[in-house]
Amino acid sequence: MAERRDRITIIYDILSAIAAKSGRIKPTHLLYKSNLSHISMKKYIEELKGKKLIDEEHVKEHLFYKLTDEGIKFLNDYKKIREFTESFGL
Amino acid sequence: MAITLQNPPLFYTIDTALQLVSMLIALLIVGFGYKAYRFTKDKRYYYYSVAFALIAAAFFVKALSNVIIYYIVPSPAANFLPVFNWGIFAYRILMMLAFTGIMLMTLKITDRRVVLLLLVFALFSAIASEDHNTAFYILYIIILGATSTQLYLNYKLKKSRLGLATFGIFAMLTVAQALFLALILDFYFKIGLGALLYYAGQAFQITSFLLLFYVMIRISRR
Numbered sequence: 001m002a003e004r005r006d007r008i009t010i011i012y013d014i015l016s017a018i019a020a021k022s023g024r025i026k027p028t029h030l031l032y033k034s035n036l037s038h039i040s041m042k043k044y045i046e047e048l049k050g051k052k053l054i055d056e057e058h059v060k061e062h063l064f065y066k067l068t069d070e071g072i073k074f075l076n077d078y079k080k081i082r083e084f085t086e087s088f089g090l
Numbered sequence: 091m092a093i094t095l096q097n098p099p100l101f102y103t104i105d106t107a108l109q110l111v112s113m114l115i116a117l118l119i120v121g122f123g124y125k126a127y128r129f130t131k132d133k134r135y136y137y138y139s140v141a142f143a144l145i146a147a148a149f150f151v152k153a154l155s156n157v158i159i160y161y162i163v164p165s166p167a168a169n170f171l172p173v174f175n176w177g178i179f180a181y182r183i184l185m186m187l188a189f190t191g192i193m194l195m196t197l198k199i200t201d202r203r204v205v206l207l208l209l210v211f212a213l214f215s216a217i218a219s220e221d222h223n224t225a226f227y228i229l230y231i232i233i234l235g236a237t238s239t240q241l242y243l244n245y246k247l248k249k250s251r252l253g254l255a256t257f258g259i260f261a262m263l264t265v266a267q268a269l270f271l272a273l274i275l276d277f278y279f280k281i282g283l284g285a286l287l288y289y290a291g292q293a294f295q296i297t298s299f300l301l302l303f304y305v306m307i308r309i310s311r312r
Binding site: 008076077078079080081083084085086087088089090 | 122126129130132134135138195196240241244248250252253255256305309310312
């Protein structure tokens, strides 16, 4: 059985999904990639927007979520912590 | 009498320098662990940070006692032992608590009763260890050995180079303590390898901390 993801891992997965799409993703793609329910994803999106980790962008009437500089910094910091955790077996 | 009385006399200055270098490397982990705790609010990082703060404090106390003996105490023969023994006593307690904590975290032992019991055992053995620190080194080797074994299993599971390096850090620390224990046996049986064992032990110990520094640099550059 797959391990239950904690809050910070879900945030990392959302931001990673955006980063993997060159820093900009459509909500439907994000919903698919982040493996969350629609309601949960909406909550996380609001939180991430509030923390300025992501931003909204409208291109030809399509909504995109865009990774901010803060979001990129979060991803990098989290990667380091994950590497530390794995290396030290924590 | 303490075991370091047999140390090569000229080694005190180098010894102190090595302890200060190790202390600075330990402080690097303290900083990283605390930053990780602030970031994730996960207490594992906080406790890891505290364990390395204890290691840094242990090296500081030992270095300080060396400095007092080597540079400040005017008549070593008369005033050497109390300073040295207190330094070693504090070092033993701090190191034992730190590495027991690291072992508990690495083995993922979370039951509070077991954690408390092991910490009490470790503390008691560190306090009660007289007679050249023999009991301290034996328990220290067991704790480091258990941590190394778990880190090897972690490396086998994750297959990461840094995981292998981390296993190497703890394995070398275990070897270093085994050499210090051998130094005690050498003293008992009058084999005459004291200086060699001491140099080798210090070499393993500092190499393990330098490897720790390398691992942290690699992680920070990701």
